[in-house]
Amino acid sequence: MKTQRAADIVVGCGIAVFGVFILLASISITGGAAHRLPPRTFPMIVGVLLLLCGSGLALKSWSIRGADFAIDWPDREGVRTISVTLASLACYIALMSPLGLPLATFFYLVFSIWYLKRSKWLTAIVISLITALISHYLFIRLLGLSFPAGLLFE
Amino acid sequence: MGFSFDYLFQGFAIALTWQNLLWALVGCFIGTLVGVLPGIGPVSGIAILLPLTTVLPATSAIIMMAAIYYGAMYGGSTTAIVVNIPGEASSVPTAMDGYEMAKQGKAGPALAISAIGSFVAGTISVIALTFFAPILADFAVVFGPPEYFALMFMGLSLVISLSGRALLKGVISMSLGLTAALIGQDPLTGAARLTFGTSTLNAGVDFISVIVGLFAISEVMINVEQRITAINTMKIDNWMPTWADIKQCTGTMIRATGVGFFLGLLPGCAPSVTTFVAYDLEKRVSKHPERFGHGAIEGVCAPESANNATSTAGFIPLFSFGLPTAPSMAVLLGGLMMYGLQPGPMLFQTNPQFVWAVIASMYIGNVMLLVLNLPLVGMWAKICRIPFYILGPIIVFCAMIGTYSIRFQGFDVWVMLLFGVIGYFMRKLGFPVAPMVLASVLAQMLETALGQSLLISQGSPLIFFTRPISAIFMVLALLSIGRGIWSQVKAKAPEVVKDDAEY
Numbered sequence: 116m117k118t119q120r121a122a123d124i125v126v127g128c129g130i131a132v133f134g135v136f137i138l139l140a141s142i143s144i145t146g147g148a149a150h151r152l153p154p155r156t157f158p159m160i161v162g163v164l165l166l167l168c169g170s171g172l173a174l175k176s177w178s179i180r181g182a183d184f185a186i187d188w189p190d191r192e193g194v195r196t197i198s199v200t201l202a203s204l205a206c207y208i209a210l211m212s213p214l215g216l217p218l219a220t221f222f223y224l225v226f227s228i229w230y231l232k233r234s235k236w237l238t239a240i241v242i243s244l245i246t247a248l249i250s251h252y253l254f255i256r257l258l259g260l261s262f263p264a265g266l267l268f269e
Numbered sequence: 270m271g272f273s274f275d276y277l278f279q280g281f282a283i284a285l286t287w288q289n290l291l292w293a294l295v296g297c298f299i300g301t302l303v304g305v306l307p308g309i310g311p312v313s314g315i316a317i318l319l320p321l322t323t324v325l326p327a328t329s330a331i332i333m334m335a336a337i338y339y340g341a342m343y344g345g346s347t348t349a350i351v352v353n354i355p356g357e358a359s360s361v362p363t364a365m366d367g368y369e370m371a372k373q374g375k376a377g378p379a380l381a382i383s384a385i386g387s388f389v390a391g392t393i394s395v396i397a398l399t400f401f402a403p404i405l406a407d408f409a410v411v412f413g414p415p416e417y418f419a420l421m422f423m424g425l426s427l428v429i430s431l432s433g434r435a436l437l438k439g440v441i442s443m444s445l446g447l448t449a450a451l452i453g454q455d456p457l458t459g460a461a462r463l464t465f466g467t468s469t470l471n472a473g474v475d476f477i478s479v480i481v482g483l484f485a486i487s488e489v490m491i492n493v494e495q496r497i498t499a500i501n502t503m504k505i506d507n508w509m510p511t512w513a514d515i516k517q518c519t520g521t522m523i524r525a526t527g528v529g530f531f532l533g534l535l536p537g538c539a540p541s542v543t544t545f546v547a548y549d550l551e552k553r554v555s556k557h558p559e560r561f562g563h564g565a566i567e568g569v570c571a572p573e574s575a576n577n578a579t580s581t582a583g584f585i586p587l588f589s590f591g592l593p594t595a596p597s598m599a600v601l602l603g604g605l606m607m608y609g610l611q612p613g614p615m616l617f618q619t620n621p622q623f624v625w626a627v628i629a630s631m632y633i634g635n636v637m638l639l640v641l642n643l644p645l646v647g648m649w650a651k652i653c654r655i656p657f658y659i660l661g662p663i664i665v666f667c668a669m670i671g672t673y674s675i676r677f678q679g680f681d682v683w684v685m686l687l688f689g690v691i692g693y694f695m696r697k698l699g700f701p702v703a704p705m706v707l708a709s710v711l712a713q714m715l716e717t718a719l720g721q722s723l724l725i726s727q728g729s730p731l732i733f734f735t736r737p738i739s740a741i742f743m744v745l746a747l748l749s750i751g752r753g754i755w756s757q758v759k760a761k762a763p764e765v766v767k768d769d770a771e772y
Contacts, residue, residue, distance in 0.1 A: 122698050130441055137448060137463070146460035152720035154455035157712075158462055161451065164444045172437045175757075186697060193494040200493050201690065204486075204665055208682045211673075224662050231493070231658035242659060246666060254670060258324050261677045262670075 120176050120183045127173030134165030196231075203227055215265010216255065221247035277399060280625025284633055289332050292325065293630050296333035297637045300340020304360075305348060305649050309664050311341035312596045312706070313485035316477050317671030319604050327608035328623050332630040334604055335584070338597050339391060339631070342540065342576045343638045346383040347649045350569065351376055359540035359576050362548040366561060366568030373564050377646065378510040382518055382566055383573040384642035385510070390526040390574035391635040394581035397530060399628055402617075405589035409614035412590075414721035415732050417613075419742035421715045424592050426746040427535065429704050430753040437757065438700045445691075446708030449474045456713050457720045469680050476603055476709045478672050478684040480596065483702050485668040486689025489661050491696065510566070518570040521551055525571040529578030534586060539595035539703070540579045547575030581631065587612055588624055591714070596703055599710040 116122040141162055144155035189197060207223035214222070224243035229236050254260045283289060303314035315337050322330035345360035350367030363383065370379040412420070429439035452463045453473025464470040525547040532543045551571040552561045561568045586592040591613035593599035605612050616624050642649070672685045695702055726732035734740045 119699065126698055127437075134444075140463055140465070144455075144460060144462050146455070146458045152457065152716070152723050154458050154460040154462055157447070157716050157719075158451050161444050161447045164440060165448070168437045168440045168444065172441065175437070188697065189494040196493050197490050197693075200490065200661075201686070204686055207665075207669065208679060208686065211669075211682075212679060220666060224666065227662035227665070228658055231661065232656070235658065238659070242663075246663065250666075250670070254321075254674075258321070260321075260674050262673065 116186065117188070118183045118185055120179060122186055123176035124173045127169045127171070127176060130169030131166050131173065132169075134162050134167070134169055136162075137165060138162030199230060200227070203230070212263050213265070214263075216262040217247040217251040218265045220250050276621055276625045277629060279622060280627075280629035281632075283328060283622060283626035284332065284629040289329055289626065289630060290633070292329045292333040293336050293634050294637055296336025297340045297634055297641055299333075300337035300342075301344035301638065301641055301649065302652065303337060304341035304344020304346075305652050306655065306660060309488065309660075310484060311338050312600060313481060313488065313664075313668070314341060315597060315600045315604075316480040317485060317667050319477060319600060319607070320671050320674040322604075323607070323674075327610060328626050330608065331601070331604060331623070331627050332634075334601055335627055335631065336634045336637075338601065339577060339580050339634060340638055340641075342391075342580045343384060343387045343642050344649065345576070346387075346569070346573050347380060347646070348653050350379045350383065351650045352653055359544045359572070361541075362544050362572040363569055365548075366563070366565050369562070369564035370566065370569065375564070376650075378514055379566065379569050380646045380650070381510045381643060382514060382570050384639060384646070385515070386518065386522050386525070386570040386574040387577040387642075388635055388639040389522045390529060391577040391581055391638070392632070393526050394530050394533075394578045395628065395631045395635065398581055398585055398631070402585045402588045402628070405585060406614040406617045409590050410618075412614065412738065413736075414718040414725065415736050415739040416742070417591075418715065418718035418722050419733055419739035419746070420590055420592055421711050421718065423742040423746040423749070424594070425704065425707060425711065425715075426749045426753075428707055430749040435699060435701060436753040439704050439753075442695065442700050442702065443704035443708040446479070446705035447712050449479055449688075449705075450476065450709045450712030456717050472676070472678075474684055474709075475675050475681055476706075477600075477675050478681045479688045479709050480600055480706055481668045481672050482685040482688025482690075483692035483695075483706065484596075485664055486685060487692030487696060489664055490689065490693045492657055492661060514566050518567055521567045521570045522574045524550060524554070525574035526578040529575030530582045533579030533582030533594070535594065539597075540576045543575045543579045544572035547571045584628075584631075588616060589614060591616075593707060593710060596706040599707050603710055 116125055137158060139162075141155045141158035144153075144158065146154050203223060203226055207219055210219040210222065221243045224246055225239050228239035228242060232238075250262075251264070255262050255264055284293070299314065299318070300311070303309055303311060315334055318337065319334060322333060325333070342359070346363045346367065349360040349364035350371050353364050353368040353371075367376075367379045367383070370376065425443060429436065429443055448463070450473075452470055454460065454471065455462055461471055528547045528550055529540075529543045532546060533540075548561075548568060548571050551567050552558045555561065555565070555567065557565075580597070583594045583598045586594050587598050587602060591602065591611065593602045602612055610616065610620055610623065668685065669682060672681050673679070675681055692702060694700075695705075722732050723730070732739075733743050
């Protein structure tokens with residue numbers, strides 16, 4: 116998937132398979148009455164569109180020869196940074212319920228800021244602490260939103 | 270119900286209450302901030318904050334959201350001029366001449382003319398909105414489900430056709446947006462669809478999660494990949510433009526306002542498109558086109574004026590037809606629906622106080638933004654210096670808060686993360702994001718209108734071609750699709766999208 120043409124072929128095939136999946140899933144949807152739009156119609160239309168356009172994209176890209184260009188994928192360091200960023204966000208989401216919003220926010224921000232700028236660990240702690248306290252007092256206490264308060268604040 | 274000064278004055282009376290003035294000011298401030306900060310655009314800014322406004326009355330909340338939107342249009346020029354990083358795609362042409370002016374020591378006048386141009390264009394466009402929107406709403410009162418279906422179909426087809434040679438990718442993007450929106454219960458029968466027997470999916474996928482993921486999270490991923498760390502900015506000493514500068518830009522402001530406003534009425538013609546058109550027009554009419562790209566002040570004024578004219582013009586189809594023309598408008602439409610307000614012609618009849626208060630607030634907001642942007646220009650330029658290692662995690666935190674507070678379900682945040690990854694790959698692989706956003710917001714209305722139309726016609730799809738207004742929309746939609754297919758057939762290179770509709 117280094118070039119646009121190769122990527123279009125692979126993604127087109129993937130989209131077509133996804134279209135078939137949606138189409139099959141739509142068949143099992145039941146309900147509807149005479150002269151009414153059955154609930155499975157729209158998902159089926161979408162499945163057909165995905166199948167046709169995915170196949171079309173793959174076939175068209177496969178048939179094109181000549182002009183092509185490289186996709187601007189990140190280098191190894193970029194891939195690692197993005198992966199760690201996404202993993203830390205996933206941990207943040209997963210930890211929010213057991214730890215609560217303020218504590219999960221604190222840990223997430225400390226780690227993320229430190230990871231993106233290793234030399235600034237003190238900045239990371241100060242900003243994270245302020246944001247965590249704001250998240251508790253503004254969103255949970257003042258606005259009364261139903262965020263999990265967590266171990267420290269319950 | 271046409272235009273009436275009584276309604277407008279009533280709107281001003283509501284908009285001028287201290288609470289609404291405060292929320293308009295907060296919206297203008299946040300909007301400018303969103304525009305100034307690279308890595309967060311108006312769509313993600315509004316989408317993140319929308320759920321948090323549920324503590325406010327509907328009028329105050331929409332006044333604030335609208336102010337964030339047009340405020341972001343003002344603020345986007347700052348980073349473009351001072352540090353050559355456009356805050357949004359619509360500020361790219363501003364950077365071409367703005368940064369050159371800054372390098373010549375004229376950053377102040379460039380920032381000031383962009384604020385003045387934005388103010389003039391914004392105000393002229395609000396006046397046009399005041400008179401046009403009720404007239405169009407009167408026209409749209411006769412719309413039934415077939416007309417609405419045809420109108421939304423045309424809107425989607427126009428947005429897709431603007432994908433240029435990447436038509437297939439535009440349709441795929443739209444279909445993926447529809448797929449996300451179809452998960453959950455059927456709006457007409459209540460039947461479960463694409464839920465695979467799970468109760469979590471039964472409640473459906475909220476479009477705010479989709480939008481925040483597509484815009485905010487994917488933007489953070491792109492910035493993290495590019496390792497944007499710190500931004501150095503130059504000192505701004507004198508921010509007042511000369512009379513000669515203003516005189517030179519008077520015609521530019523009027524022309525760019527016209528271009529931005531009229532193109533802004535069309536679905537898909539977001540500021541990122543109209544600013545380039547206005548810049549190009551100005552270069553063509555200039556006696557010295559060679560100055561463009563080397564610090565021509567008209568090159569800053571034209572895109573910034575068009576930018577604001579377009580953003581205001583987008584409210585006309587939104588209020589009159591309930592049709593969003595761009596992702597930001599789609600999020601605002603979602604905001605209106607969240608408050609139980611049905612945008613469209615009946616909005617002027619059922620909620621005149623709301624709609625006129627929002628329109629009146631735009632006059633006030635434009636003045637606030639001029640005040641915020643002219644004397645405080647140095648402060649905004651300093652804000653550009655917030656490094657991304659702080660800004661990125663804070664954006665993610667805001668996105669988390671905004672998404673979680675829609676329904677207080679962790680599931681929505683996982684959806685946000687998933688669509689963040691999807692958005693990242695869509696950008697890398699040249700898929701336009703705008704059709705997906707519009708489809709995810711319009712899906713339910715589109716399906717309901719289709720269902721009701723077929724009920725009226727006893728199952729015959731010919732109803733869309735036998736009623737004159739819907740027939741016109743359908744023909745325009747088919748022409749737009751035909752044009753897209755034609756350019757697709759002619760293409761002899763891999764599919765690429767030139768420019769997405771809006772960030």
